[in-house]
Amino acid sequence: MRTKQRDSSILTLDYWTTPASNYPRQRVGDAEIATHRCARGIYECYGVGGFALFEAIKPLSITNLKIRRRVWMVDDPPHWLAMMEHARQYHGHVVCAGLGLGLIVHALAQNRAVNKITVVEINPDVIRMVKPLVPECEVVQAHFWDWSGKPDGVLYDLFTGKGRDLLDSAIAVYMGLKAKFPKSVIRIHGFNNDALVATDSWLAATGDSNLRQRWRGVVNDRDHGSAQ
Ligand SMILES: C[S@@+](CC[C@H](N)C(=O)[O-])C[C@H]1O[C@@H](n2cnc3c(N)ncnc32)[C@H](O)[C@@H]1O
Numbered sequence: 001m002r003t004k005q006r007d008s009s010i011l012t013l014d015y016w017t018t019p020a021s022n023y024p025r026q027r028v029g030d031a032e033i034a035t036h037r038c039a040r041g042i043y044e045c046y047g048v049g050g051f052a053l054f055e056a057i058k059p060l061s062i063t064n065l066k067i068r069r070r071v072w073m074v075d076d077p078p079h080w081l082a083m084m085e086h087a088r089q090y091h092g093h094v095v096c097a098g099l100g101l102g103l104i105v106h107a108l109a110q111n112r113a114v115n116k117i118t119v120v121e122i123n124p125d126v127i128r129m130v131k132p133l134v135p136e137c138e139v140v141q142a143h144f145w146d147w148s149g150k151p152d153g154v155l156y157d158l159f160t161g162k163g164r165d166l167l168d169s170a171i172a173v174y175m176g177l178k179a180k181f182p183k184s185v186i187r188i189h190g191f192n193n194d195a196l197v198a199t200d201s202w203l204a205a206t207g208d209s210n211l212r213q214r215w216r217g218v219v220n221d222r223d224h225g226s227a228q
Pocket residue numbers: 067072073083097098099100101102103104105120121122123126142143144145157158159160224225226227
């Protein structure tokens with residue numbers, strides 16, 4: 001699938017496949033799995049897998065999950081490579097916020113150090129449609145922040161679209177996750193997780209409780225999960 005490497009920071013593709021490529025195209029209630037064509041061209045890879053860009057030298061077939069016609073997840077190169085990258089960081093019991101296309105479940109299933117996967121998904125149609133397509137895992141229908149437990153790892157993947165550049169919100173979510181799961185490996189998809197850890201440590205070191213409180217406040221904003 002990777003045909004040639006003209007520049008090590010560009011992933012060159014003439015074909016693309018992920019565990020979601022063979023999912024049946026279907027609609028269940030509000031949720032739908034569909035295909036879109038990624039036309040020939042150069043696209044952002046956001047540094048994922050070490051690639052700044054990917055180049056489609058032929059049109060690529062990409063799978064997406066829509067909820068009420070809004071795209072919530074795609075299996076394009078940056079997303080699938082990122083799920084693989086996240087999955088390598090965990091061990092033991094991992095809880096994932098959001099089922100989406102279930103790519104993270106496929107990726108975690110490849111990590112032998114992981115022995116239990118729980119996915120918390122708010123939308124029952126997504127669960128009905130996607131749960132049968134992923135490796136064995138526990139799927140709980142709930143708002144993520146209502147779930148409690150003592151997992152070894154947490155992957156938060158509820159930011160969509162342009163929300164990704166909302167670093168403030170990501171820091172707030174990171175702080176909320178740290179407070180709720182103090183012993184877990186925490187990762188938030190779509191952000192530089194090293195930067196989140198560093199910012200959290202810096203905020204703790206300032207000893208400025210107002211500043212911490214201001215960020216913590218954003219966590220209670222449930223706008224991040226409006227897929228109900
Ligand atoms: C970006 S997708 C997750 C993609 C997933 N990581 C994967 O590998 O395919 C986000 C999912 O979270 C769900 N969701 C949104 N808000 C939620 C919330 N507050 N609690 C639980 N699930 C939520 C959406 O219905 C959607 O299925």
